[in-house]
Amino acid sequence: MAVLVTGGAGYIGSHMAWALLDAGEEVVVLDRLSTGFRWAVPPAARFYLGDVGNQDLLAQVFAENRIDAVMHFAGSIVVPQSVAHPLEYYDNNTSKTRLLAEATIAAGIKHFVFSSTAAVYGDQPDDTPVLESAPLQPKNPYGQSKLMAEIMLRDAASAHDFRFVALRYFNVAGADPQGRTGLSTVGATHLIKIAVEAALAQRSGVDIFGTDYPTPDGTGIRDYIHVSDLVEAHLRALSYLRRGGEALIANCGYGRGYSVLEVLQTVMRVSGERFDLRYGPRRPGDAASVVANATLARRLLDWTPRHDDLDVIVQTALAWERHLMERKIGDLRELRQRLATAAF
Numbered sequence: 183m184a185v186l187v188t189g190g191a192g193y194i195g196s197h198m199a200w201a202l203l204d205a206g207e208e209v210v211v212l213d214r215l216s217t218g219f220r221w222a223v224p225p226a227a228r229f230y231l232g233d234v235g236n237q238d239l240l241a242q243v244f245a246e247n248r249i250d251a252v253m254h255f256a257g258s259i260v261v262p263q264s265v266a267h268p269l270e271y272y273d274n275n276t277s278k279t280r281l282l283a284e285a286t287i288a289a290g291i292k293h294f295v296f297s298s299t300a301a302v303y304g305d306q307p308d309d310t311p312v313l314e315s316a317p318l319q320p321k322n323p324y325g326q327s328k329l330m331a332e333i334m335l336r337d338a339a340s341a342h343d344f345r346f347v348a349l350r351y352f353n354v355a356g357a358d359p360q361g362r363t364g365l366s367t368v369g370a371t372h373l374i375k376i377a378v379e380a381a382l383a384q385r386s387g388v389d390i391f392g393t394d395y396p397t398p399d400g401t402g403i404r405d406y407i408h409v410s411d412l413v414e415a416h417l418r419a420l421s422y423l424r425r426g427g428e429a430l431i432a433n434c435g436y437g438r439g440y441s442v443l444e445v446l447q448t449v450m451r452v453s454g455e456r457f458d459l460r461y462g463p464r465r466p467g468d469a470a471s472v473v474a475n476a477t478l479a480r481r482l483l484d485w486t487p488r489h490d491d492l493d494v495i496v497q498t499a500l501a502w503e504r505h506l507m508e509r510k511i512g513d514l515r516e517l518r519q520r521l522a523t524a525a526f
């Protein structure tokens with residue numbers, strides 16, 4: 183049987199595709215390449231170019247492959263963009279999840295793993311690690327669009343022979359330790375991506391968004407989880423569903439937070455490079471501290487993280503960024519060569 187990975191050309195989906203292949207699974211990727219890259223898809227995966235909202239294509243994918251589980255990563259993820267274009271986010275993250283779930287159920291496929299987010303929690307009354315039962319009060323359309331998808335999946339699982347696990351990711355970072363894939367999105371706004379770019383002189387420095395939070399050093403605290411541990415949690419979720427596990431929504435984080443300053447100091451130490459820090463105002467919509475209580479995933483999914491170390495997260499992110507730089511230089515050389523030999 184094969185696993186369908188939607189969004190498998192993107193950051194997390196491409197790590198998932200590699201991890202599934204490593205585990206001996208057959209993999210089918212469906213991606214429209216809006217932010218992902220064809221080269222990020224492992225060569226051994228079967229690739230379909232297209233939209234998860236395309237019902238005809240979904241029917242074709244399900245007819246041409248023996249799929250027993252869907253892992254749904256495809257989506258739009260930029261919080262400020264979701265504020266500016268909310269309906270596009272509800273379309274891509276909510277409506278298309280509905281279409282995909284409908285096609286999955288119609289094809290008789292019972293297992294579904296969904297990429298949710300810590301953004302469903304919004305501001306919490308206190309800064310202790312957040313449990314799944316905490317109040318759900320997303321602060322932006324991105325978080326709302328994911329929460330609405332969770333609710334639809336829960337209701338569908340009550341009505342049909344269909345079970346799902348929704349994993350609420352905290353701050354995903356780092357790259358495949360074997361260097362096969364990483365975060366390649368141009369213009370990504372993730373703190374660790376920005377910091378490694380600065381360490382490698384790809385940008386002039388890093389803006390710190392807010393120094394007056396009620397945290398020990400005044401900067402925001404987040405729970406950074408290595409992408410390889412995150413995809414391992416998905417493998418565990420897949421076995422859980424195949425064993426007959428009930429519908430489940432679970433946090434994915436390590437349960438400990440680092441401040442922006444701690445992250446930036448780690449990037450400087452690990453890279454051996456210094457870069458400018460610009461202390462600025464808070465970014466609208468940011469919470470002071472977002473840390474997971476992930477005991478549910480550890481207990482029910484039997485998930486044990488193996489890369490719970492900020493140094494490792496930063497080392498792998500740096501290695502991938504260097505690879506991207508070499509790749510760009512290679513692309514430029516090839517372009518120059520082609521121009522030099524082109525007949526005009």
Ligand SMILES: NC(=O)c1ccc[n+]([C@@H]2O[C@H](COP(=O)([O-])OP(=O)(O)OC[C@H]3O[C@@H](n4cnc5c(N)ncnc54)[C@H](O)[C@@H]3O)[C@@H](O)[C@H]2O)c1
Nearest residue numbers: 189191192193194214215216217218233234256257297354
């Ligand atoms: N990166 C994070 O820190 C983070 C945190 C929480 C949740 N998530 C969720 O994880 C999932 C993957 O995120 P990512 O960081 O890998 O993002 P990404 O942008 O790198 O990957 C998304 C992939 O989905 C594809 N895609 C988007 N819409 C599509 C559509 N309609 N049809 C087919 N393909 C489509 C894109 O081309 C891309 O390859 C998303 O659903 C996101 O909301 C990510």
Ligand SMILES: O=c1ccn([C@@H]2O[C@H](COP(=O)(O)OP(=O)(O)O[C@H]3O[C@H](CO)[C@H](O)[C@H](O)[C@H]3O)[C@@H](O)[C@H]2O)c(=O)[nH]1
Nearest residue numbers: 299300301371372373376389390391402403404442465468
């Ligand atoms: O240049 C930067 C970028 C970030 N930050 C700070 O670093 C922390 C982390 O910010 P990120 O943008 O890396 O991530 P968020 O915590 O904003 O997380 C949001 O974006 C993530 C992906 O970027 C996930 O989607 C997550 O679910 C969603 O809530 C925040 O305190 C932020 O203010 C800076 O100081 N400077």
